Amino acid sequence: MSDAIVIDHLTKYYGQREIVRDLCLRIPTGSIYGFLGRNGVGKTTTIRTLLGFEEPTRGSTQILGEDSRHLKPETRARIGYLPEGHFVYRWMTVAECGKFQASFFPDWNQEIFEAVISHFRLTPKMKAGHLSRGQRAGLCLALTLAPEPEVLVLDDPALGLDPVARRNLLQSMLYIMRKPDRTILFSSHLLSDVERVADRIAILDGTTLSVDSTIEYFREHLCQYVLRFEQTPPAAPELDGLLESFRSDRELFVTLANPDDKTEAALRALNPKSMEPVELSLEDAFISYVGDHGEKTFFTKDLGAA
Amino acid sequence: MPVAITLHPASDVPIFRQIVRQIQQGIVQGKLQRGEQLPSVRALAESLVVNPNTVAKAYQELVASGVVESRAGRGIFVAAKRQVFSKQEEKRRLAQAAQQLCAEARLFEVPLERLQKLLAAEWNELQPPTDSTKGPTS
């Protein structure tokens, strides 16, 4: 199986500011990839570089086997791209939007277009400028899916959508995966959506890629322990992969990545009354992973004391 | 599909495990009969709006534990075997339920004898699961 998208040691600066550093990622054909990270970590920059709208400072990116900087129009036709914000020409009707987009693609599939817009309860005569955010997303999605792209790149497609529109979005994504050899890369902040549809996730933390695995693998390698003590618990020990720790009156919560026997031994060495692992939901796992690391003292301070 | 699967993606249980558990539950509760065909991977994935690979993984696990069986070219069916949960899982689940029950009893200050009586009554209330093709068994 080949890779639809290859990002090879991508480093991108805006002026002196480093946005992305040494990013390597391969997205195999036929997979759905969730691209995660906090706001402003360079997800959009990576995606824009991938589509040839930014030049890499170092490294290179390829999409469908072609260097992103020299994408031929025919290759572009095989890539669906839905940028953040769901832009439509407000003065066009839904049907006109379709007609306009169709004029660029010889292989335009009007059936898909109509299926998606009716899924989002749009009628051809509606003015694009009068649509709600969710409807607009549906229209954009229809415009992106109807040319039957082999690779679909969605930049935060769920931003600002209500639950129903989000569900429609996910259904549409799965709908086009019915055909073989389709690939989707999408960035999102909605972990429950990612968990539903993604095969794998990549997490950008700061400027670098720090996770590239299946969701299962990620969750399995992220652990939280609750240690109970008789008295005020001690501070968490210096551990490899320690993400965050939190102390309450009698308990110590420790979240860490890639735990092994040594870490458990180190925790036991604190002599807790009891110690048990807690399973984390994907969202909690993500938050502890990309959130501020170190000991949390934020909520232990008494508000009344001030 | 006789079993309505409800997913909670935000929960701490992975989606594929939720599917596995709910199908197991369905079989235990008799909502899924022996020999009954399960929906195809794609159909279930689309109705649940999850990645087909997730469903496939759930089915794999169910097949591996012998709860369902895959018949080549025809689909996936509930297996004849009743052993839905592994011995270990059975033990874990019972322990969990017992722990919860005991905790509530302690809270309401119910003595152990009353609890046992209550348990016996509930035990007799519960009908054993029926098999639609072979008739009731005990």
Added chain:
Amino acid sequence: MKSIIWKEFRETVWWALLLALIFTVAQLYPLFFASTYVYAVSSYQGFGMLDSTYLLVTLFGAAGIGLILGFLQILPERNADRWATLLHRPMPPETVLLSKLIAGTGAYVLAVAPAFLLVLYLVLTPGFTAYPSVPEMALAAVANLLGGFLYYLAALATGLAGRVSVMRRLLPLVVAMLGSSWLVEADYFSTAAWGTLFLAVLLGLSAWSALRHAQSPSRSPWMSRAGAVLVGFYAASAVGAFFSTLFVMAMPKTPYVSQRYETLADGAEVIVTRRNNITTAIDHLDGTPYTTDQSQFAKLTESTIGLSRVSSYIGEAHGWKPGQSRRYYRRAYTYLQELASAQVPVPQQWFWIRETRTAIGYELPAKQAIARFTPQGFVPVDDAKPFPEDMKVRGISGEQLLVTGPHLAAVASIVSRKMAVLTDDATQPVYGADDFYIPSSRGKRLFAVAFAGHLSIYEKNGTLLAQLPYTQDVSRWGRVSVGVNADQTRFYVGYNPSRFLPVSERRQMPTFVDQVTQEGEVLTSTRRLPLPKQTSSKPIYRYVLETFESPTYFFGTLLYQKIGGDLGDKRLAKLLRAALGPYWPSTRFKGILLVIASVLLAGLTWWLARRGELDRKAARNWALFVLLTNLPGLVAFWLLANWPPRAPCPSCGRLRRLDQPTCPHCGAGWENLPSHPAEIFDRPQEPNNATPASTS
């Protein structure tokens, strides 16, 4: 492409129509409602389309329309992701630009079409503007409309510029401003058209370059880059010219000393010395002071006897022809030359229409043509033929016209509509005529006509007052001027070298002033030796400013003159002879200075480029460019070079290019990211040597 053009047009068309409406209303107002009343007609204000308010409206209106349409096409869509939406279609980005250009040009044409039609209508309508009309009257307005298109392109280029400095973004706008200042000066349709075309191509290329640069700076096509570089050069030149003008104005002026011969009211011949136009000495011709009482200076110099020039030469002109003065259609006062105006019997104003050689009077404020003036006198408007070419008509003393022809000299009054013929004799050629004041007579004036052998003095009604025979050789001293004293007892006749003599020769020749009685008896004859010419030495900063002109322009001009001269253009040949002949020292000096300056700056460019780690080829090209263009080129280089982003090297600390794998100073690569313990990968990270992973 068709659908993008349609989309672009659809998005701008309503704006274009709205702008067209506003523009037309704004133009109609000064055309039909602004009062151009007799006293309001200054030399800068003309009729109708040449009305200065109207022209200001077209100038700023067209520029505004261009800017609004250009920015409207780009800015709402320039948001990074929206822009990507537009461009992520199976077509080259140039298609988008071209479509925008086509649609935008269409919208611009639509927006200015009513204005243009209005111009056409006005030119073709007899009587509204100067009558009869000539197409050139439309030039000013049409040039403004063309200028607006340059602003449109500049707005496009400015809008398209991505992450670049504000200075760099503004370059196209500066060039559009430069272009419209060129067009304001254009005297012919062809000049305006070629100027527009040239700058439009440059701005179009720079828009293309901006489009490519925003996406991938290193791969812009060379043509687009060349366009952008030239735009930078022109903008830098324009800004440089602006600031050097400011600089020159701010520098202290060197005192200007002048000496002139004057005839005082009592008939004394003196030399008046002025320093910055303030009289500092009045001396006799032998150098002794006429008076040292400075309080007398003002009074004395105010009442000198002024001599009016009657002729340029007398007799044969030795092949010399008076130079055709340039015709400026751009401004009212050169197209419609104001002759005279009066309030009675009706408010009226008289113009000389150069192109059609017609003197015509309009009733104000209706702008209705009322009469024409011909060698035969005043005739109805539609009745007359134009003047023959060599006829001269001048307005004098408010309401009078002086007409001079080969054999004719006449004075006409627009109030009484009567003409007094001074002379009209086919056997007596007229070499010139003029009026001159009688001092302290409340503006009373006499008229002088230069004949081959004598000067005739007439009164206003045509009465011959005196015949003054020439006392000098008028075949060489044929520039004859005349004045009179207050009680009309003495005439002063001046003899200056004829116009056809070369300047260098004229400068060496003395001049003469005779005092003559009414009967023609010469009382005194004064010989005035040429005064030493005041040469104000050029201040040093002027040299400094000249040093930074483009050598290409300097040497190109010489080459152009050489080629033009060889092809038979006498004017160019003469300019070249002057540059290589009398002005050779300054030509040589400037040439050497320019070469030295541009070589030094080219070296500086090379050094800066290499220091900023531009690659060798780019550094060489820029150095070559600066060698040809001097300082403005250097500024363009500084603004437009693709300076690579740099940061301190992690190993040696010196600046190094971020886009290069190794440091040029210490040879180190970039630090590899240390793998940190929290990272979670379920497959190896090196794409090149890893086997593809399966997804489950």
